[in-house]
Amino acid sequence: MAGAALRLEAEINYKLASMNLVHLLPVGNIDTALLESVSRSLPESLPVRCEILAFPFDPAAVYHAERQQFHSSEILQRMQPLATRSWRLLAIADVDLYIPILTYVFGEAQIAGPCAVVSAFRLRQEFYGLERDEDLLRERLLKECVHELGHTLDLRHCQDYRCAMASSHAVEWIDLRESTLCHSCRSWVEAGRRFDVA
Ligand SMILES: [Zn+2]
Ligand SMILES: [Zn+2]
Secondary structure, three states, X not given: OHHHHHHHHHHHXXXXXXXXXXXXXXXXXXXXHHHHHHHHHHHHHOOOEEEEOOOOEOHHHHEEOOOOEEEHHHHHHHHHHXXXXXXXXXXXXXXXXXXXXXXXXXXXXXXXXXXXXXXOHHHOHHHHOOOOOHHHHHHHHHHHHHHHHHHXXXXXXXXXXXXXXXXXXXXXXHHHOOOOOOHHHHHHHHHOOOOOOO
């Protein structure tokens, strides 16, 4: 019986250790400082913890030469087998993402989880011919991470333009958003018990 009790204890410890744990998956040669900034700031916006995974995801296979972009839905598909031990698996990229019906996307997520991907590529001021601003980049990336994680928690787009779940088709809209959920989105997540409680 001791063996069974130990196994049960190990299982419980594993469950506690993986509660609300977001694994951050580096894509290609994403800047480590950006990953670390997400890892530090995400727990201030959502009741989660972060861990940066050591193995990067190679996006070469989802590159489409005819568009010179990377297909975000294919990234999500390829992440699926990696997500079996993750509460949420969030890929952070620095390449131009798209889905076939749109010119580009800032990120994409599986509604109700567990995988999501965001990219810093179009969040940089330099992309728009403006002066580099690292603080603004980190802020935008955080907001995008909260937004896509929100989708993995089954949240849809919110009408409140300040909410992290507001839709955004341009970077200016991201700047209007807060990095947190509005009261109504937060209540919805709490009512649906989307976060693990010990
Ligand atoms: Zn969205
Ligand atoms: Zn909202």
